[in-house]
Amino acid sequence: MVSRVLIIANGSKQESLLLADEIISYLSSRGIVSFIVSTRSCDEGLSVPMSTDLVITLGGDGTVLYAARAVHDLGIPILPVNLGTFGYITEIAKDEWKDALEHYMYKGDNLSRRLMLRIAVYRKGRRIWSASALNEGVISSSGIAKVISLELSLDSIQLGNFRADGMIIATPTGSTGYSLAAGGPIIDPDMSAVIITPVCPFTLSNRPLVTSGKLVSLRVLPGQRTDLVLTADGQLDFPLEEDDVVTVEKSMSRALLIKSVQRSFTDVIRDKLHWSGGLHA
Numbered sequence: 001m002v003s004r005v006l007i008i009a010n011g012s013k014q015e016s017l018l019l020a021d022e023i024i025s026y027l028s029s030r031g032i033v034s035f036i037v038s039t040r041s042c043d044e045g046l047s048v049p050m051s052t053d054l055v056i057t058l059g060g061d062g063t064v065l066y067a068a069r070a071v072h073d074l075g076i077p078i079l080p081v082n083l084g085t086f087g088y089i090t091e092i093a094k095d096e097w098k099d100a101l102e103h104y105m106y107k108g109d110n111l112s113r114r115l116m117l118r119i120a121v122y123r124k125g126r127r128i129w130s131a132s133a134l135n136e137g138v139i140s141s142s143g144i145a146k147v148i149s150l151e152l153s154l155d156s157i158q159l160g161n162f163r164a165d166g167m168i169i170a171t172p173t174g175s176t177g178y179s180l181a182a183g184g185p186i187i188d189p190d191m192s193a194v195i196i197t198p199v200c201p202f203t204l205s206n207r208p209l210v211t212s213g214k215l216v217s218l219r220v221l222p223g224q225r226t227d228l229v230l231t232a233d234g235q236l237d238f239p240l241e242e243d244d245v246v247t248v249e250k251s252m253s254r255a256l257l258i259k260s261v262q263r264s265f266t267d268v269i270r271d272k273l274h275w276s277g278g279l280h281a
Contacts, residue, residue, distance in 0.1 A: 002053045002105050004033045006076075008046070008067050010059030011038040015083050019058055019094060026098065039066065042235040046070040054079060056097070061087040065233040068134040068255040072116050077256040079104070088176040089134075091260045091268050103261045110259040115171045115192050116251035119232055123244050133232040134255050135174030137248050139218060140166030140199065142229035142239065147202055151219040154196075154211060161221060162206055166199035169216050169248040173255075176269065178234070184208040189265055192250065216248040 005027055009016040020036050027034045035049055042062055048055075048071055055071055056079045057063045064080040064087075071078065081097045082090035092100050103110050119137045121129040131137075141148055150167055152159045170179040172187035175195055180186060184197035185208060194216060197208040220228055220242050228240040240246070269275075 002032060004049065004052050005035070005054045005056060006048060006052045007034055007036045008055060008057045008059075008063060009036060009038045010063045010083070011040040013059055013083050015094075016058040019081070019083070019097075023056060023058075023097065039063075042066040042233075048074065048076070052076055056081060056101075057090070058083060059090075060084055061089045062235065064089045064257070065134050065235060068114075068116065068257075069132045069233065072132065072134070072251070072255045073253045075253065075256065077104070077111060077258055079258040088268060088272065089173060089257070091263060091265070092258070093260075093262075096260060096262055099261055100258055104258050110261055112190055112257045112259050113254040114173045114189055114257055115194075116253060116255050117169065117171055117194075117232075118249050118251045119169075119230070120247045121230060121238060121240065121244055122247065123241065129230075129238045131232040131236050131238075132251060133174075134171065135177050135233045136168050136170035136179060137246070138166055138168050138178060138231045138234075139220075139228060139240065139246060140231070141226040143226055146226040148224060148226065148228055149221040151221055152196070153217040153219075154213045155215050156217075162198055163202035164198040164200055164206065167218060168195070168197040168199060169218075170195040170197060174233075176272075179208070182208075185210060186269060194248070194250065214249055218246045218248075220244045220246075 007020050009020045024034050057067045080090040117133045119131050150162050168179045172189045172191045175187040179197045182197050182199045198206045222242045231237045
């Protein structure tokens with residue numbers, strides 16, 4: 001039962017505040033209490049009222065990533081409403097939110113459980129930074145693009161040293177983001193897999209890897225010719241030093257995203273990637 005709703009509106013989109021008023025009026029007419037948070041920065045802290053049953057995001061994929069990091073470990077579902085073109089995550093259009101919400105409240109079968117990542121940085125054996133991510137964690141040069149060197153291990157088994165412009169560790173949800181642009185595969189978002197995608201690797205044999213492994217470890221090798229930075233979901237960042245160890249593992253909790261009742265993930269990627277025609281297209 002939904003009785004308390006938190007609405008997160010992208011404050012840089014005027015349309016989001018207008019739609020928020022419409023949603024608040026609808027919820028109020030059904031005796032549902034709602035709260036609204038307007039945000040302009042995805043690194044702001046978010047205070048979630050107690051006993052929140054549902055979060056509605058108004059914006060784009062970035063707003064959903066921000067909300068997912070804040071509420072995934074609380075088990076609160078997110079209804080992502082897209083105010084632009086259809087997003088890979090926010091597949092619910094602004095004129096479809098009511099149908100998706102009512103379907104969830106009365107049937108509850110349009111819920112997608114998405115893998116989250118837990119990312120941590122260890123320096124001299126001590127954890128100094130951590131974050132969650134719905135899309136990916138990325139290690140790259142923090143300045144002018146230069147090749148970086150990383151030691152990669154999977155479940156404590158060393159896979160080798162990689163020289164590349166960067167390294168992406170992505171979830172199935174994030175497989176349609178930076179990882180895809182770097183040549184990684186598209187993975188069904190409900191799967192529990194991790195994608196390791198080198199960015200422009202110096203060695204052509206270094207290819208993307210899809211694994212069910214539990215722990216990915218990356219050590220920043222000595223002798224770097226550039227400063228390095230770790231980013232989570234393209235919204236949080238942390239500067240790295242030589243010999244730092246970055247660990248990425250599957251979170252125990254999932255991001256719960258309410259799906260559109262109008263289209264599937266396959267519909268979205270077909271339209272976004274402009275797939276068409278028959279066998280010879």
